[in-house]
Amino acid sequence: MSAALVGRGRRGAAGPTAGRRLLGVLAVAVSLVWVFPVYWMISSAFLPTNELRTSEPTFFPSRAGWATSGGCSPTRRSTPPSRSPWRSRGSPWWPRSSSHSSPRWR
């Protein structure tokens, strides 16, 4: 790593200067902008549809959203859903036992 380019050469011992700290803040701000869509993807995955489709966006899912992440939003279904699409089509190819009655990823 080229120390002169990094600007660490002499000032390393004296700690970061104000200018460098400002650049650091800028770098963190840019990374926040870049990461926001990815964050939004993940945070939306934890929201039920009725909270997703509001005029006020929810930036931080407050309730533990694990139970809703499988698509069981109260607006759409009132009964516990059978999470997998191929399950509703007749009998499954695997033996239906008690251990399979609830999906493992619940």
Added chain:
Amino acid sequence: MPAPRLSTAAVAPPAPPRAPVPVPPAAPGTPPARRRAPFRSRMGPYLLLVPALAAIAVGLGYPLVRQFVISFQEYGLAQQFGRPAEWVGLDNYVALLTDSYVWAVIARSIAFCLVNAGLTMAIGIALAVLMTKVGRAARVTLQVGMLLAWGTPVLATMTVWQWLFDSQYGVVNWLLAEPLGMESMRYHSWLIEPLSFYGVATVIVVWMSVPFVAFTVYAGLLQVPEECMEAAQLDGANAWQRLWSLAIPMVKPVLFVVALLQVIWDLRVFTQIHVLQRAGAPTRETHLLGTYIYSLAKEFSMAGAMATIMLVITLALTVFYIRRMLREEQL
């Protein structure tokens, strides 16, 4: 009897000069063996090239040739169902190149490509320089953010971006209306106007391509020798001069290759435009070359001709870079 001995002499390449020495008793068998060994060693490299060449010929060459052939034929639905294709010469090209709409698409694509490649390069280089200037914690944060953006699958990010720019529930409209007080943007539709459609597409494409440029240029900047930078510093060059007159010229080959890739990638952009079009944009007004060729796909001959035209445009846009790259490789 001579046959096995002959084959051992020919098959053992590690010691070709020594192999004939124990053999002399079988004098009649040696001369052909000795003559064949150099031929084999001459053919060796070409034999090793065959698998790669075959893969390229099958994977890249055949579709290219087929596209080229089809573009000179009448190849519509009937031909796809088995009717023999007729040769029509340059008719497809004439039909396409006399259509003003095709020229509009070409102009739009080139403008989109240049704007996107330029923005991507500028932001990418700026972020690469920023990475070299900041401390470790800030740099790692920036790199992780970039990697997340770069590593997410294109279609997944397209879904999120569509959702961000949604006219009713989108975060962008909410941000503009609530904290920034622009009530008229509350239910603004970003995709309905071609210009703002391309604006959204530019934001997405730049967001996706900047990480690659930033990382590559950053890696290049790390290779700039420390002594040169220090010598320039001792000579009184300030940080800006060191960057512009020393570091950037030294990583120029890297910048060239990255810029070339950006131009090619941004000219043939397809996924982002196609998904955004399906999100509710007027298709005809927002076609770029990639999506236009896709929309012609019922007529294979027209699509082939258009793809060939696009290939020529790509080569024309990049011939300057390629010539320069080849020249630098020779030096």
